[in-house]
Amino acid sequence: NNVPPGIDPDKLAALLDRERAMWTDARPRTAALRERARRTQLHGTPQHWISQFPPPVPLVVDRAVGARLYDIDGHEYADFGLAATAALWGHNHPAVVAALRDQLDRGSVTLWATEDHVTVTEELQRRFGLPYWQFTVSATDANRFALLLARVATGRERILVFNYAYHGSLEYPESTKVVEFNDLDALERAVAPGDVAAVLAEPVMTNGGAVIHPDPGFHTGLRDLTRRTGTLLVIDETQTIPAGPGGCVRELGLEPDLITMGKCVAGGIPAGVYGMSDEVAAAAELYTKDGDGGLGSTLASGPLAVRAMRAVLTEVMTDETYAHMNRLAERYEREVAAVIAQHGLPWHVGRLGGRVSYAFTPTPPRNAGQLYPRVGAAARDALWLYLANRGIVLNGMSGAALMSPMTDESDVERHGELFASVIDELTC
């Protein structure tokens, strides 16, 4: 199942060998640094998953500028991976850089608030609708605290997530219930006993290398079922901010009890936030009245991160930014779809605002379970390497592409040409 339908296995194997050799041969400094790193890092990488990305020796970045990466062997890449949404606005957006420069001389962490904190929570309330907000260091932490508060507010233990959802490196207890996305019947059965504190969901699933849209009526059903059974709804917007300036919550008109996000909210400075309803806030205030209650951490809401958040919310997440991202993503999607159609491949390409990805299924998947067992690992690696050897970097894990306000249209055009030529080479 390494070879998706439409691809010639022999051509794929030959291309993969050639592209792996080409990658390593052109990167002597990168290879030497990997050997050095092996002596002090697990798998020779600072985070274990980098070792699972397609290149035989992982990219070592010299600098990241705009929507481009430059490696230590002198190669330049258009970066469509954008740190898996954390660098969505580009690596050095001028508004974020100016904000950080300004704040560096005024302190990075104080454990007291600045005026920016209020500006930021006001803006979050305005965009996403929920009244009360708190800060964290990451999206993982935002989800952890949201689930804790859901349990506190409901007095229930169990959590429900959709199959193959990823919400950070959380410990899911054995009591977690799992149903397929878009399956309201299964959801109804799972929440009926009244023992689920919260459903934690991405509004549009972005994991598993695909964009999985909700069926018409799915979100209405999800909200009805959760309300009816006293189950809270936590919407994780971490990877769906590319959908629009108020995320999917605004695009789809959702009414969650809690919202979590992280990654790009502070333009690349570690930060997350979570918002909550009046009811959850009332429970949270009681819970935290006489101590810390296990919420928060020292580095959360440091003025440096919050100054960056203010810049992102007030200067970067504008309609113009989204218009540019959408226009480029539409072109990227159109060019991939044309190649798929031209070769009659049973694949499809999906998009959510500035996020695009192709999947080796003939129709858009309705849930992530349909994507497993994963088809086409070798083809995914081959596509990634072919493009990267020619200056285009996609997400190392899923092959997804993100458009930033700093992405050049010429890079999208180049992707389209390269995608056409690699598919020409690989098809039967």
Ligand code: PMP
């Ligand atoms: N939520 C979602 C939907 C995610 O995809 C991720 C990470 N990919 C997270 C939360 C966790 O983010 P982080 O690793 O930055 O804490």
